[in-house]
Every structure is written in structure tokens, then in C-alpha cells.
Amino acid sequence: MRRRPGSAAFAARLEGRTVSGVGRRGKYLLFQLGGQEVWVVHLGMSGQLLLAEGASDAPTHTHLRAAFADGLELRFVDPRTFGECFVSRAGKGGLPELAHLGFEPLDDPESADKLASGLARTHRGLKVALLDQRLVAGIGNIYSDEILHMAGLRWDRPGSSLDDAQVGRLHRAMVAILSAAIDARGSTLADSQYRDLDGRLGGYQAAHRVYARQGQACGVCGTPIERIRVAGRSSFFCPSCQT
């Protein structure tokens, strides 16, 4: 792994262990190893976790092959090497590497209150706020745009400028978009990089309302979708029905 080098030490912490459970926190995938130890995977921009027969050929850019006792093999494939794998031990506050993460948008029963209070104390734009993993964990460039469109809110609206009804709309849109995207098994873009564990393509890209749809008609009002750069990221929005 590029960011946390030391493959021998990493392998030694995995060898012989049993995965007793799997989980997720934000964009980090978690494999429970017992004894408070956790194998953590982040896919970055181009990472894949693929389950395959151990005897089969591994694709190029396979950085890790974890062989299981039943003959299957879990592979971490990542051409751009922006992803990472590491083993860490949870302390009282959980894993130290994940301590910066904000609330879980779907799992935290207080997510609506936490979104409201987080937005109330920032004048930053809504898109930057949604992308900030310290406020809310797990939202990236696609779903921030999708959420803001469903909520009818512009990317540059200061967080503190929202009234209660608008915060409520934003929270409901966040839950709805993320839930629908998960149900559709994620968004696979033109490069087909994103795959699930079995190598299948996601399906939510067909439902994208604005992402990569510049020039096409907004599904709500028919106005052409615009593309701009926000904080260095391509961003898509409807200039008419997002206010």
C-alpha cells in the first residue's frame, strides 16, 4: 500500500486471522478481526474489492490478495493507488484513523439534528459542506450534486442561510438519494471502474438527475443542466429549480 507502506508487517497482522464481521464507516470498509483489531479498506477513486477463486488470474493493479481457507480470494485492485488498506486497533473512541468522521447519514438516529447544527455554524457553501467528511461521512462528488438537486438547493448557498424547512428538505433528500443509490448498488461511470464484490456494474447512474448531464434537460423543470467547477471538482446543477 502506498500511503501506509510495510507490506510484510501488514500481511503478518492478517495471516491466520478470522473475519468475524464486516461493517462500514463513511467510505471506509471494515473487516472485524477480533481483539478490537480491524482491517480497513478505502477504495479511493479507482479501487475495487473483488471476490474470486484463488486459482484464477488476478487483474493488473492487484495490490493485495487475501486467501481464505475455503479457496476463495479477496483482492484489492486499485490502478490509481488513491485507496488504502491497513490494520488498526479500536480504542475507547473507535479507530483513531477514523476519528475525524462526522455522523452517518443513514444510520445515526440524530442525523437530522446533526446536519442542522453543522450547517448552522458554517457559512461555507452546501456542496463543500456535504463533501466535508468531518460533518457527514460518506458523501462524495456524485451524490452531493444529486442530493442538492433533489432538495432544490444551490451548491453555493451558505450553510447558515437555510431555514428549518430547507434543512429538512436537504436531510430528506440526503436519505432518499443515498438509500436509492445503495438499492441500485451504486453508480458505475463510463470507465466501468466501480464494481461490486462479484464484479457486477452498479445501476444508479441511470437515475442520475444532474451528474455528468450538462446540457441535458432538468427532469423537474426542463432547463439545461449546467457544469461548473466547485472546490476543484466538476459540479452539476439546475440553474432554475435549485435556489
Added chain:
DNA sequence: ACGCCCGCCTGTAAGC
């Protein structure tokens, strides 16, 4: 503390 830019990498597509 925040906003902004850059670098980290490889692959692909578009432009000349």
C-alpha cells in the same frame, strides 16, 4: 479557521 491549489497515480478521451 477557512478557502484555494496542488500532488498523489494510471488510464482514457479529446484536441491538435
Added chain:
DNA sequence: TGCTTACAGGCGGGCG
């Protein structure tokens, strides 16, 4: 056809 440039689901560091 081939070379160059821009851009891509993320994140963290440095600077003003």
C-alpha cells in the same frame, strides 16, 4: 497515426 493535454467516484498538506 502520434503527441500533448485534460480529466476522472478522494484526501491531505501547505499557503495566504
